[in-house]
Amino acid sequence: MNQNPTIFDRQLLRTRRDRAARSFEKFDFLMIEAADRLADRLLDLSRRFGTVLDLGCHTGGLATVWPAGLEGTKLVHADLSPAMAIRAAAHGPAIACDEEALPFAAGCLDAVLSCLSMHWVNDLPGALVQIRRALRPDGMLLASMLGGDTLVELREVLSAAELEVASGLSPRVSPFADIPDLGGLLQRAGFALPVVDSDVLTVTYDNLFALMADLRGMGESNVVLERHKVPTRRGVLMRAAEIYQERFAGSDGRIPATFQILTMTGWVPDASQQQPLRPGSAQARLADALGTVEAPVAEKASPG
Secondary structure, three states: OOOOOOOEOHHHHHHHHHHHHHHHHHOOHHHHHHHHHHHHHHHOOOOOOOEEEEEOOOOOHHHHOOOHHHOOOEEEEEEOOHHHHHHHHHHOOEEEOEOOEOOOOOOOEEEEEEEOOHHHOOOHHHHHHHHHHHEEEEEEEEEEEEEOOOOHHHHHHHHHHHHHHOOOOOOOOOOOEOHHHHHHHHHHOOOEEEEEEEEEEEEEEOOHHHHHHHHHHHOOOOOEOOOOOOOOOHHHHHHHHHHHHHHHOOOOOOEEEEEEEEEEEEEOOOOOOOOOOOOOOOOOOHHHHHOOOOOOHHHOOOOO
8 A cells, every 4th residue: 555645636747747848948947957957967977877767857958958978878758748758759769657657677777867857756755766676786866856945935925925815724835855855765765875965046036926927837836636726816816926025025126936956866786886894994093193192981081
């Protein structure tokens, strides 16, 4: 039995991504920025990869920023949205598939990259296990996703406006993972050398409605299963826009929107990887490095 809660309406997400695919290039700035950062990380590695899966590829933006130093890689694209996958096919092989039910054989991939897609996965632990299975020994997962500080301003003003105008709250902004969560999930999925770090990007807008238009164009609007199924009252949105300006507008009148990007890296265990030393096997003494005299435990002064 799957014990992971169903938080997101994945069918609605697919529908909205299909719609966004028609003009995604007008709204892909955040995804392209995140993809560029992933590509830079690849260049920092001495390792080169043969077959790489771009999981949650959108329209193939990662291929457009693929570093010149990584020629020879076979980049395969996959997205939940068939319309996105069709557009990504202009950059190489592409399929439509669900991150929660990967169709790849065990050990067929050298690396899996994912750019701003996995924050919509309900069963993230299961998805990570499937990714690990599809990777060869010493294969790498490098994935970015939106973190818990994303759209903090929007969440605050929508909550304030709803309490003021509608006397209640509804789940309007997606819940996000944080760094400790992801680090633990990587370890549970069997990845070695797990690392998770965070970057924060701030984008400014003329007003709340411009921000919400961008989110729709990205295919990133609310798909929380428990969301209200009726359109938001105009009064709530108008008051939220006023509160956004009052609390967050800069001297130029523009409002900020925060996007926290969490990037996780993990490797499939392999004998060639760096291993921790056995206890007592050190070849140098810490006291020598510090220029001090080492004393046995019994001779150390106790706290006074």
